[in-house]
Amino acid sequence: MQKTRAMVYADRLYNCADGKTAHGLVRFSKRFDVVCVVDSTLPHGDAAWFLDQKKKGIPLLNDLEEAFNKTRPDTFIIGAVSEAGMLPKGYDKAVDWALSKGLDVVSGLHQFLSDDPRYTRLAKQHHCTITDVRKIFRDYRRFYTGDITKVPSLRIALIGTDSAIGKRTLAVLLVEELHKRGRTADMIFTGQTGWLQGWPHGVVLDAMINDFVSGGIEGAILDSWKNLHPEFMIIEGQGSLVHPFFPGGFEILTAGQVHGFILVDAPKRPHLDGFSAYPMPDPRRVVNIATLLTEKQLIGIGINHEHMSKTDIISLKATYQQMFQVPVLDPLTEGVADLVDALEAMNYPTK
Structure with a gap:
């Protein structure tokens, strides 16, 4: 390009x-x-x-x-x-x-x-x-077919406790780290910035007619497999499962037929983006909802360090690691190696 x-x-x-x-x-x-x-x-x-x-x-x-x-x-x-x-x-x-x-x-x-x-x-x-x-993407129309079951790539969704929290950024970092390790990976974009960044496969969900959102996600995944055959597909999240104005993620989790998900949280953010009357949700609630929707497990947690000191980050990581028993990291300051280790440990697909 x-x-x-x-x-x-x-x-x-x-x-x-x-x-x-x-x-x-x-x-x-x-x-x-x-x-x-x-x-x-x-x-x-x-x-x-x-x-x-x-x-x-x-x-x-x-x-x-x-x-x-x-x-x-x-x-x-x-x-x-x-x-x-x-x-x-x-x-x-x-x-x-x-x-x-x-x-x-x-x-x-x-x-x-x-x-x-x-x-x-x-x-x-x-x-x-x-x-x-x-x-x-306004007039893009594709119905969901179920053909996604033919795609063997490991599909991981990024979800968040809020919108504008770092889901896309973490997705990009995961793909870059996988590439550094010699693995094939693609980010499936779901918003306009992903298109602007130049990712080849994806759709802008909030520009589409709702009936075709699931089909659009499936189509992007099928195109990625057809063109790249990646071992890993990292699906960019949108909004939050519990945000009243930006309730994104349901179609990504279900239509994407994901094999697991990674949570992004901003522990010191006082309220949901744009809505001061709505406090940030307990991350356990978001994880429980995603687990019920997918019957899959949390892979790890990315921390958005806004309003956090280094001491805060260290303390929070220890708390979350004990609470969730998964890798927890601040991707912008320490990289994403531990999360990629967890992805590779899933042994699916084989290299």
Whole structure:
């Protein structure tokens, strides 16, 4: 896949969960060569260092013109989102600017920029394109057939106690670690950022008609097997089984016919994402629900360390290891080797 040079725009939101598309692209992208991130409220620096204290040479800049002149992108990506998947306030001016510069605009929002006459007029005038990722999957229709039973790959789902908690990030790290060990693996994406990152197999679940969601998941898994024959398929999770606004995961667990699941939890997060009246659930509740749905077992736990000190992480890991009797780790600070050890120990499939 030939990468295009991309500017990721996350103004005012790179420092919070609403900028998770930008975070995902800074951490990993096969589709785009991310050359800068723009947020006018943050000081200059390294965009990856800001997230994970690991430098990747992607500048974090705070002015569009400066970013354009320094990095010469071909593409402008909306890297943040507001409530209900709409264009954040003030971002319309940035889209106008990008199209006027002749940059292709890519958006994963529910709001389709390519349906706006002003944007389409500017795109035509300046010979550039507008891609709405969710629009690609809006009319995708495939019924579930049961053919997934013919796929021998080990399928592991990522689930979470909340949305925007690190499920996709952990999925990517698991695949990368499996590749380092010489194993074949694929991530099945289920959201727009996975598509933006360039994973070849998946669907954007919340863009689809509900009747076809299970069939879409099955189809992505069948395509992955047909094209790659991976030993392992890591299925990106969505939302949370217990989140009232983002109740994702049911179809992933059932239609995906998973052989096990990994939980992601943020122990110090006070309430569900976007809903201060809803406290975070007990992780045992989420694990019990997933176990009932799949009749499969928890493989391990990934910790989102937000609001946690190193001492907190050490203490929490010990508590969870005693509680669940599975590997527990903070993937961004210590890697995912223990989780991959657990996957390989399942002895399915054979190498």
